[in-house]
Amino acid sequence: MAAVTGSLSPEALGELLRDARENAKLTQAAAAQALNVARTTLVAIEQGQRRARLEELQKLAALYRVSLNVLLRQGSAKVDLRPRFRRAGEGDAEVEEAVALLNSLVQAELELENLLGIQRARNDPPERPLLPGNVLLQAEQDASELRQWLGLGMAPVHDMVSLLEVQLGARVFVRQLPARISGLYAFDEVAGACILLNALHPRDRRTQTGAHETGHFISTRRAPDALYADSPEASREERYANAFARCFLTPARAVAARFQDVTAGAARLTRRHIIILAHAFGVSREAMVRRLEELGLTKSGTWDWFKEHGGITDEQAREVLGDAIPPDPAKTDAARQVSMRMSLLASEAWRRGLLSEGQLARLLHIDRVEAREMIDDFEAEGAVDDESPILLA
Structure with a gap:
């Protein structure tokens, strides 16, 4: 029978076969004997020097106790966001590293969702391409329309990341980046909107960046954006995104009403006024x-x-707000090698026998020791056994 053809290279196919064998805890000699070939033949297959034939793949899948589809993972969505950023920050090494990080995070999340049979809910908002004329007025109108579409009215947005993830179905990652990089945005037909925010920035700045990238999601959906120090700001697209963020987070009517309420009876604008308004x-x-x-x-x-x-300092804000300052769990999560959500998906895939430790390490770009520690933490903190509550469909 002819060799299997497809998008997988012999090297990639060999790597998948080797990982499946290791996950099944079989030696090369045992697998070769079951396949009725010499061990050197199996070694050549796993090293990509010889492509396995269909009947051999079927036997190996049965031997490793996985379906052929899972073994090959041919159904996994393949996304590469990097080529889209070639003009945004081209030649900037830090931006290119951030783009590569976003790409690897999206790829890993897609593959884990695919293996676990997760269908991510998406709710892409209506697209509003830029028109001739004043982009600032367009941004204000579009921000107001999105607020109404989301049912926000004039209410403040207290958690921009949750709004993007839960209400719009965007993929948002908060990870540690160089200080000069605020965020990245890209859209893919399979993955949807993908946003990377800098965990080292204060929460309010990440909120502003998230709203800025939402402006690109609304207007120039298929054009990627890299927001970083010294990035071009003169284009209509950037001016629109900046104005959209301001209008979406601080609607004119809501700001005017709160301003009147906070400054009632005052003769001058004080730091306390500003701190309370910014917090609101x-x-x-x-x-x-x-x-x-x-x-x-x-x-x-x-x-x-x-x-x-003297400015308006963080210490002055703490004196005014006290315990009203919200915690920032995203900073804590970003300090982890792998985010909490990604580690839960990865650990569940391992628990079901869909991925080996080696596959997890490669997928998440961590070493085997870190993969083992993540699995141990999963088992210790959220172990699943026969007495665990059953999730309803």
Whole structure:
């Protein structure tokens, strides 16, 4: 029978076969004997020097106690976001590393979902391509429409990441990046919207970046974006995304109403006013003041005045807000080698025998020791046994 053809190279096919054999705890000699071939033949297959034939693959799948489809993982969605970023940050090594990280995270999540039979719910919002004319007015209108579409009204957005993940079905990853990189965005027909945010940035800045990338999701959906220090800001697309973020997070009418309420009876704008307003809308103090200036609620140059007179510090914010400052669990999760959600998916795939430790290590770009530690943690903290509660379909 003719050799199996397909998208898998002999090397990739050999690697899958080797991982499946190791997962089944069989030696090369035992597998070769069951296949009725010399051990050197099996070694050549696993090294990609000889492609296995269909009948051999069927026998190996039965021997390793996995389906042929799982063995080959041909059904896995293949996504490569990297070529889309060639013009965004081209030649910038740190941006290219961030792009590679986003690509590996999306690939790993897709493959794990595919193996576990998970169908991720997506809710792509209506697309609003940029039109001729004032992009700032378009951004304000589109931000208002998205708020209404999501049922937010004028309410503040207290968790931008959850909004993106739960309500829009976007793939959002919060990982540690170089300080100068705020975030990345790309869209793929299979994976959907994919966003990477910098865990080293304060939560309010990540919120702003997430809203900025949402602006690209709305307007220039299939064009990737890399937001980093010194990145181009003069294009209509970037001006739109920046304006969209401001309008989405701090709607004009809501800001005006809250501003009137907070400053009632006051003769001057104080740091306390700014701290309370920024906290109410989940944005930075600078972003809040800039928005007040833009809306004509305070005179132009107000933020510069505060900067020249000591700024508005984190310590001052803590004195005003105290325990009202929310925790930032994303920072803690980002300090892990593998995110909590990804480790749960990976550990479940291992528990079902769909992936070996070696496959997990390669998929998640960690070493075998770290893969073993992740599995041990899963078993210790969330072990599944016959007495565990059953999930309802």
